Structures are given as structure tokens and as C-alpha cells.
Amino acid sequence: MGKPTRWVTDTKPGHSQWYVDRFRQLAAEGADLAGEARLLDALVAPGARILDAGCGTGRVAAALAARGHTAVGVDADPVLIDAARTDHPGPRFLVADLAELDLAAQDEPEPFDAAVVAGNVMAFVAPGTERAVLTRVAAHVRPDGLVVVGFGTDRGYPLTGLDADAVAAGLRREHRFATWDLRPWHDDAEFAVTVFRKPA
Template sequence: MGNPTRWATETGPEHSQWYVDRFRRMAADGVDLAGETRLLDTLVPPGSRILDAGCGTGRVGAQLAARGHTVVGVDADPVLVDAAHADHPGPRWLVADLTELDLAAAGEPEPFDAAVLAGNVMAFVAAGTEGAVLRRVAAHLRPDGVMAVGFGTDRGYPLADFDADVVGAGLRLEHRFATWDLRPWHDDADFAVTILRRPQM
């Protein structure tokens, strides 16, 4: 693993288990946790291969798998990946550092049709590694593959920096929204959902 993520350095030792318990409670209470999934499902054909990068407890990847997609989820936090294994059997869940992502070495050489980075993943990676994360995830997409990225605009990663890192990763920005349910983007929005494309070779 490379530099510790901000998830590890900016939260306490019990935070990961608190996060697991929180989403288990929300699911049990019937809270709608499928917004990201609905959007991703519209961007790809049925039976697509999808990378859930920064998968956390696996809620997005599991819902995508339930819709017929093949899902591989990766996260740097083993507590969250253990919860994904326990709560959502089916997809393949791996502990991996997104800045060094090499899924071919983990037995997943086939490129992905899409990738999703939900749940403020980009705001929790190690500071200064955001561009490397985008490059490594993009490297796992097939040409014309799509990536959906959502994070809070007040989380310490300015959108101008993100947009520059997008260009550096060889990706093309196609759409930006203020929510996962496609509310229009405006400059003072506190959340950004950006749809990116890996250009055709």
C-alpha cells in the first residue's frame, strides 16, 4: 500500500465499524441507498463489467450485481471489505490501494465497461494522489468505457483540481450534475456527480 488514505488518517480507529453499522441500519430501515446504482445502470448495457472503486461496504456494487452486472469492488480498508464479503456475497471484493491498482495481477485482466467512485472516494484518498487514482482506474476501462465520480465540493478537493486531474488521466468530461438523481449542476452546489469517458483509441 502507498500513502495512508485520509479515511485512515482523518478518522478515529472505530470509524470504519461505525460506518459499517450505520449503513446496515439504514438498509434495515428501508432507506433508499440505490441512487448511484440507478444512474450507473443507465450508462451501460445489460451484463456489463463494472469496477466499484472505493467500494466501502459494497452497497453500490451489490446492487449493480443484483441488476445482472459483473462487479469487482476494491477498497483500501479491510474492515469495509470484510463487511462487503459478509453482507453481499457474489461480487468479488478486494483490498487494494487505488493509487497502485493492478487488477490483472489479482486475476482480473479483463477491462471494465464502467467504473464508479461513489461515497466521497476522491475526498478520502491520500492528499496529492487524486490524479494517480483517476489514472489507475481509467487504465482498467476499455476504450469508450465510462466512469461516474461523486464527491462533496467542500471536502478539500476543488473541482478545478479534479478537472485538471481528469485531463491528466486521459479522460473526457461528458456531464456534471449536482446529485446522483441528475439535478442540474450549478456553481454553488455542495456535491458534484461527474460522468467521464475514456476516449476510443
């Protein structure tokens, strides 16, 4: 692993288990936890291969697998990966640092049709590694594939930075929305969902 992520340095001890418990409770209450997966499902062909980068407790990868896709979830936090494996036995879940991502070394050499980076992941990576994260994620996506990134606009990573880092990673921006259910983008939106494509 490389530099400690903000998930480690900017949260209190026990935060990972709190996060696991929170999403288990939300699932038990019947909360809608599949919005990101619905969008990805609409963007790709049936039976696509999708990388859930920064998968956390695995909810997005699980929802994608339930829709017939092959989903692989990756997160740097072993507590979250353990929970994902326990709660969602369908997808494959791996511990890995997104800034140094090399899934071929973990027996996942096949490229992905798309990658999703949801749940404020980009705001929690190690400071200064945002471009490396996007570059490594993009490297795992096939030409003409998609990288979809969503995070709160108040999280300290400006959209100008995201766009510049994406260009440096070889991605082209196609769409930006204010929510995962495709509400129109506006400059004072509290959330941004950006669809990038890796040129063919």
C-alpha cells in the same frame, strides 16, 4: 499499500466499524442506498462489467450485481471489504490501494465497461494521490468506457482539480450533475457527479 489515506489519518479509531454499522442500520431501515447504481445502470449496456472503486461496504456493487451486471469492488480498508463480503456475496471484493491499482495481479485482467467512484472516495484518498487514483482507475476501463465520480464539493478537493486530474488521466468530461438523480449542475451545488469518458 502506498501513502496512508485520509480515511486512516483523518478519522478516529473505530471509524470503519462505525461506518459498517451505520450502513447496515440504514439498510435495515429501508433507506434508498442504490442511487449511484441506478445511474450507472442507465449509462451502460445490460450485463456490463463495472468497477466499484472505493467500494466501502459494497452497497453500490451489490445493487449493480442485482441489476445483472458483473461488479468488482475495491477498497483499501480491509474492515470494509470484510463487511462487503459478508453482507453482499454476489460481487467480488478486493483489498487494494486505488493509487496503485493493478487488478490483473488479483486475477481480474479483463477491462471494465465503466467505473464508479462514489461516496466521497476522492476526498478520502491519500493527499496528492488524486491524479494517480484517476489514472489507475481509468487504466482498468476499456476505450469508450465511463468513469463516474461523485463527492461533496466542500470536501477539500476542488472540481478544477478533479477536471485537471481527469484530463491528465486520459479522460474527457461529458456531464456534470448536482446529484446522482441528475438534478442540474449549478456552481453553488453541495455535491457533484461527473461523468467522464475514456476516448476510444
